[in-house]
Amino acid sequence: MRLPFIGLLLFASTAVAQVGPTVTFATAATGSTNLTVTVPKSECGNARRFTWQRSGNICNGSLFIYATTGTCGSEPAATDLKLETLTATGATSGTVNFSVADLLAARGSGADGGPAATCDTQQTEISFNLCASARQLGGLYGTDCQTTYANVGAPAYVVKFDPVAPPAPTIAKVIPRDSALSVQVNGAETDSTVVVEAAAVASADAGTGTDDAGTDADAGTDVDAGTDVDAGTDLDAGTDDAGAGLVGALAVEGTTGPVTRVTKAAGEGNVVVTGLTNGVTYRLQATIIDAAGNESAQSAAVEATPVKSNGLFDAYKDAGGEEGGGCAATGGGIAGGAVLAALGIWLSSRRKVS
Template structure:
């Protein structure tokens, strides 16, 4: 009984060793799964990295990397596509990884009468990679092999976001606080402060920041405030509603104290009755309490 078991084990191990394990991977910068490109500039270069790994040195097709319009990739390039890189069968093993690049104007949607830039449209593309590997019991038969592939999304986005909602402008000392709600597809919001038609300040903040402070303004002067949303593809919305805002000085205790000539307010000169006296007593009480705790 022992010999048949040994033979069976050997056959199973041989089959396992004969299987081909392989993968082809596309990686975008910062490990993103999708990139969005805008309509300007059309010659902007987009990049990615391909990596091919396999337990065999036998391949049955070129390694092809191409762009195609749509939401999926086939085993091989079909339809309207743009070839980005092709490595021959003989060179694949020697070039298992590398960088690829393409420009926005090379996207397959820009053919015939349609050219880049194309305004007010949003198209989805796939960056596809595939290679055919051998099959069979020992991974050496190209006729029975299968394709290994990977893909990532590329979106041409030329549709600007809707305008943000500017709900309130709050007066501060030499500044304004602008309350803005941005649309979901916005990445930034730009707040513009103008006076008599001339822009005085321009502040850009992340879209999720709802309260934006604009500093360096003149108290008592009325400014016009508006906001625009900017998406990931740098498309900018139309302006929000324009609201007015007038910075005002903040009159705190020290301001009133200086105006009074350094005298206590409230009509009482004794330490127990004035504002300053109250502060002194509070500090003295804190000091005595600290001494008791230490003892």
């Protein structure tokens, strides 16, 4: 009497051991960060490649690999981009290739998907989830194929299309240095890159500036006159890529080459353009490149002139010190503290800029 029961237990334990399918995704796509692949408008038509591997058995039907703007865990809708349909005897590994253009076109194929979009007509950011879905196992022993689907894909990759260029930045302040200009650019997001280009303004003596031109280090060069110059701003020089080309309005009559181009990650302080000639006026312009690679419109152009540093006194004035002499200028208190602060700033700037 016990044998059938033992046989039933053996059968049940064997059946419960059946494992449903899982799909593992991987990609070496450029721009993949934290499982999000960000695609700029310029790469909308470029195919993205993902590899996949399947383990476990497919339960009574098909396993779907697809991309959707919705959540994973169902059978693909008409508006989703269906990439692979696998059966119980299907492949256990492979690749899928698709572009944002393919994803946008698929959205127009269903009644609820809205009008079909293209790389040019899609004007807002949109994200797509890469999914794998299959029927769930259920029943008394967890071996019966159900009619409902579940998400069986991991990790959760997202393809984000970002066609929107960042707003044009502003050049808020330019601080003259010895053979350099320190440029404060406002309007950059934390994950973007700031680009500043400088071109000499044509004049009768352009290119022949003297080392002692301009006895007042700040005269006429502070774009935000009347505000604290903030001489303690980080002055780490960016990468100098001279001759890379003019940005927008710099390419107009009245400027001469070569062009100095400096890039720097947002949030790392002022952009310092080095290798300039003292006494020569330069026209400056900035742009922003966001994490997707979209570039902003150009900032308004400003002009400034690098000057030879006269040493500690110029640094003291940059820190807000008075030009007059007397006890207040050299003694203790606020003025004395400004001198000490300026000394440290001057030494730092001499190390970093000169």
